[in-house]
Amino acid sequence: MENFIFQNPTKIIFGKGMERQVGKEAAAYSKKVLLHYGGGNIKKTGLYDTVVASLKEAGVDFVELAGVKPNPRLSLVHEGIRICRENNINFILAVGGGSVIDSAKAIAMGVPYEGDVWDFFTGKAELKEALPVGTVLTIPAAGSEASTASVITNEDGWYKRGFNHDLIYPRFSILNPELAFTLSKYQAACGAADIMAHLMERYFTNVRNVDLTDRLIEATLKTMIHNVPLIMEQSDNYDAWAEVMWAGTVAHNNLLNTGRIGDWASHDIEHELSGIYDVAHGAGLAVVFPAWMKYLYKHDITRFAQFAARVWGVDYSFRDPERTALEGIKRLESFFVSIGLPVTLEGLGIKDDRIEEMASKCTNDDRSTVGNFVKLGKKDVAGILSLAK
Amino acid sequence: MENFIFQNPTKIIFGKGMERQVGKEAAAYSKKVLLHYGGGNIKKTGLYDTVVASLKEAGVDFVELAGVKPNPRLSLVHEGIRICRENNINFILAVGGGSVIDSAKAIAMGVPYEGDVWDFFTGKAELKEALPVGTVLTIPAAGSEASTASVITNEDGWYKRGFNHDLIYPRFSILNPELAFTLSKYQAACGAADIMAHLMERYFTNVRNVDLTDRLIEATLKTMIHNVPLIMEQSDNYDAWAEVMWAGTVAHNNLLNTGRIGDWASHDIEHELSGIYDVAHGAGLAVVFPAWMKYLYKHDITRFAQFAARVWGVDYSFRDPERTALEGIKRLESFFVSIGLPVTLEGLGIKDDRIEEMASKCTNDDRSTVGNFVKLGKKDVAGILSLAK
Numbered sequence: 001m002e003n004f005i006f007q008n009p010t011k012i013i014f015g016k017g018m019e020r021q022v023g024k025e026a027a028a029y030s031k032k033v034l035l036h037y038g039g040g041n042i043k044k045t046g047l048y049d050t051v052v053a054s055l056k057e058a059g060v061d062f063v064e065l066a067g068v069k070p071n072p073r074l075s076l077v078h079e080g081i082r083i084c085r086e087n088n089i090n091f092i093l094a095v096g097g098g099s100v101i102d103s104a105k106a107i108a109m110g111v112p113y114e115g116d117v118w119d120f121f122t123g124k125a126e127l128k129e130a131l132p133v134g135t136v137l138t139i140p141a142a143g144s145e146a147s148t149a150s151v152i153t154n155e156d157g158w159y160k161r162g163f164n165h166d167l168i169y170p171r172f173s174i175l176n177p178e179l180a181f182t183l184s185k186y187q188a189a190c191g192a193a194d195i196m197a198h199l200m201e202r203y204f205t206n207v208r209n210v211d212l213t214d215r216l217i218e219a220t221l222k223t224m225i226h227n228v229p230l231i232m233e234q235s236d237n238y239d240a241w242a243e244v245m246w247a248g249t250v251a252h253n254n255l256l257n258t259g260r261i262g263d264w265a266s267h268d269i270e271h272e273l274s275g276i277y278d279v280a281h282g283a284g285l286a287v288v289f290p291a292w293m294k295y296l297y298k299h300d301i302t303r304f305a306q307f308a309a310r311v312w313g314v315d316y317s318f319r320d321p322e323r324t325a326l327e328g329i330k331r332l333e334s335f336f337v338s339i340g341l342p343v344t345l346e347g348l349g350i351k352d353d354r355i356e357e358m359a360s361k362c363t364n365d366d367r368s369t370v371g372n373f374v375k376l377g378k379k380d381v382a383g384i385l386s387l388a389k
Numbered sequence: 390m391e392n393f394i395f396q397n398p399t400k401i402i403f404g405k406g407m408e409r410q411v412g413k414e415a416a417a418y419s420k421k422v423l424l425h426y427g428g429g430n431i432k433k434t435g436l437y438d439t440v441v442a443s444l445k446e447a448g449v450d451f452v453e454l455a456g457v458k459p460n461p462r463l464s465l466v467h468e469g470i471r472i473c474r475e476n477n478i479n480f481i482l483a484v485g486g487g488s489v490i491d492s493a494k495a496i497a498m499g500v501p502y503e504g505d506v507w508d509f510f511t512g513k514a515e516l517k518e519a520l521p522v523g524t525v526l527t528i529p530a531a532g533s534e535a536s537t538a539s540v541i542t543n544e545d546g547w548y549k550r551g552f553n554h555d556l557i558y559p560r561f562s563i564l565n566p567e568l569a570f571t572l573s574k575y576q577a578a579c580g581a582a583d584i585m586a587h588l589m590e591r592y593f594t595n596v597r598n599v600d601l602t603d604r605l606i607e608a609t610l611k612t613m614i615h616n617v618p619l620i621m622e623q624s625d626n627y628d629a630w631a632e633v634m635w636a637g638t639v640a641h642n643n644l645l646n647t648g649r650i651g652d653w654a655s656h657d658i659e660h661e662l663s664g665i666y667d668v669a670h671g672a673g674l675a676v677v678f679p680a681w682m683k684y685l686y687k688h689d690i691t692r693f694a695q696f697a698a699r700v701w702g703v704d705y706s707f708r709d710p711e712r713t714a715l716e717g718i719k720r721l722e723s724f725f726v727s728i729g730l731p732v733t734l735e736g737l738g739i740k741d742d743r744i745e746e747m748a749s750k751c752t753n754d755d756r757s758t759v760g761n762f763v764k765l766g767k768k769d770v771a772g773i774l775s776l777a778k
Binding site: 002003004005006007008009011012013014015016018208209211212215216218219220222223226227242243246247250255258 | 390391392393394395396397398399400401402403404405407597598600601604605607608609611612615616628631632635636639644647648
């Protein structure tokens with residue numbers, strides 16, 4: 001186990017009807033907030049009205065900024081920063097899924113910074129302060145509601161880049177599983193793939209003696225494998241959604257990577273896919289992750305066999321662990337297929353003619369690598385994407 | 390799953406040599422602290438010198454209060470409160486195990502309160518504020534390093550009572566598994582029993598649809614079952630201690646009871662044992678918990694069978710789940726025996742002549758009950774203690 005520091009201060013407010021507390025929670029930070037959300041969906045479901053009523057009741061004034069798209073854009077972040085500055089707003093309330101929350105975090109980073117907020121995503125600047133952010137989550141997926149991460153797409157070149165910092169843990173996040181009932185099956189499946197990817201990115205590590213976190217990750221994955229199919233059968237299954245929603249937060253709140261070093265190559269490769277083709281992040285991950293596994297499972301057959309046996313219940317072959325390892329990858333792929341996700345580029349509607357370009361962007365023209373479990377250059381990334389054809 | 394609010398702000402600083410950072414961490418809160426510890430043990434191991442050097446280097450002045458005993462006493466808490474008031478101290482640094490940390494928390498509660506701090510433990514007063522506390526942990530056991538709990542023994546009547554409040558989460562806790570190397574096998578085993586008891590108290594619940602937390606608890610128990618025997622074989626096994634130490638914190642930091650209602654009868658019953666006989670808390674739990682299980686497993690055979698199958702790897706009997714359930718209890722008992730713990734009152738050196746008295750004290754003369762999984766009156770508590778003879 002590696003030495004580590006862990007402190008996650010996000011206050012989780014979980015359960016039925018909890019979104020009605022948002023005004024009270026926000027009021028503890030500011031009497032004027034930026035209300036940030038996506039499209040008309042929260043208006044259709046009535047969540048918008050509930051949030052606005054709660055803010056008004058708590059005496060919290062707000063300015064709205066809607067229009068966050070999946071793979072949230074830098075231009076809207078710039079607009080949010082401008083609005084906050086012009087209106088002396090010092091708290092951002094995100095109502096939506098990971099894209100809205102990531103966008104809110106980027107705005108929170110940008111307001112007190114004199115340069116372009118994109119500097120943080122390219123590593124040009126170091127974050128010193130950020131406005132506080134609160135969230136009402138509608139899609140269990142990105143885990144952004146209790147994470148240090150924000151992922152933004154710069155339309156100038158379609159670069160999708162992630163940033164991590166303790167200063168952007170949300171101060172509070174309200175999680176009501178009922179708010180996920182209106183998601184389509186495809187949205188739910190994409191969210192599930194994202195959550196499972198967060199767990200697997202952490203699972204595949206070269207750090208030895210990480211027994212507790214191994215088992216906690218396995219436990220969370222098994223929870224997903226058991227409950228996601230229940231949601232596919234019945235979209236208003238509160239109990240199953242509650243498990244998936246809480247698992248989505250636990251998967252990405254940094255507890256499960258204490259003492260270990262995660263991989264994250266699949267996320268980096270997928271960012272090129274969704275950066276260029278604007279596909280759903282979870283669907284991209286369902287394509288990339290199994291290919292990533294097939295490309296490099298020989299690096300540590302024991303770990304892949306453990307994944308197969310403990311997570312997927314594959315009968316461990318003492319004489320042929322490689323077979324066990326491969327069976328685990330197959331089960332993952334079959335699971336994604338069973339919940340309606342693509343597992344090939346073709347299934348995503350993507351031709352294979354820009355693989356070289358993506359591999360090149362991903363590795364900074366082969367001047368850098370992605371991943372920690374195995375460090376991958378341009379050729380490797382192209383190889384993985386080719387396996388995903 | 391029940392609605393819940395979860396926020397654990399404790400900063401965990403984990404790993405080799407991390408105790409050298411204590412001065413810097415404490416300095417963020419105060420330039421004058423109460424240095425609270427037990428006996429001469431931290432002087433023998435050199436930890437005292439390291440802590441003092443680190444405080445001095447960070448310019449932190451301190452007043453010492455040593456003398457915390459296992460089952461920490463109210464009289465010493467009173468002394469700590471007096472010292473803090475007289476010296477204008479507003480930060481308590483606990484260096485030791487759960488007893489020291491619990492004592493520090495009680496001092497932190499008492500300093501700003503005008504009445505007797507015992508009022509909080511009897512429910513007579515409501516906690517409004519507390520001084521901040523930091524810890525350097527030496528014994529993985531109580532989980533107090535990241536919990537809301539403090540347990541204090543009032544020598545006037547030998548009442549041992551627990552108190553829980555979000556205000557007494559430590560601000561930081563330093564966990565270096567090397568500091569546990571000098572524990573005796575018996576101390577290590579008692580700590581392990583305490584950790585496992587914290588997990589089992591949470592596990593046995595009547596709340597349905599708690600799949601994720603069920604599995605996380607099972608994962609943490611399996612980590613204990615795998616690693617504790619490694620420590621028994623080799624007291625300086627860093628990797629195994631690291632798993633046990635981190636498991637001890639995770640077991641009690643309130644993540645694993647999100648959305649569920651734990652039992653806690655075994656803890657309440659054990660408090661009577663250690664209150665009267667001053668036995669080690671973990672040893673008392675190793676005696677009480679299996680007896681508690683035998684007394685009431687029929688309340689929910691399915692849950693006990695799940696415990697047996699998932700935690701202990703008992704082959705699930707589809708035709709006779711009760712047999713599976715009973716086998717799980719046996720395995721727990723055997724595990725305690727295998728690490729050198731008593732599982733009977735006799736083994737603890739306690740005669741059975743004060744069972745009625747303990748049952749009476751525990752249930753407030755049968756006017757109240759203990760436990761949530763099954764609510765137990767005086768007769769039940771006496772029945773459990775009799776099963777433990």
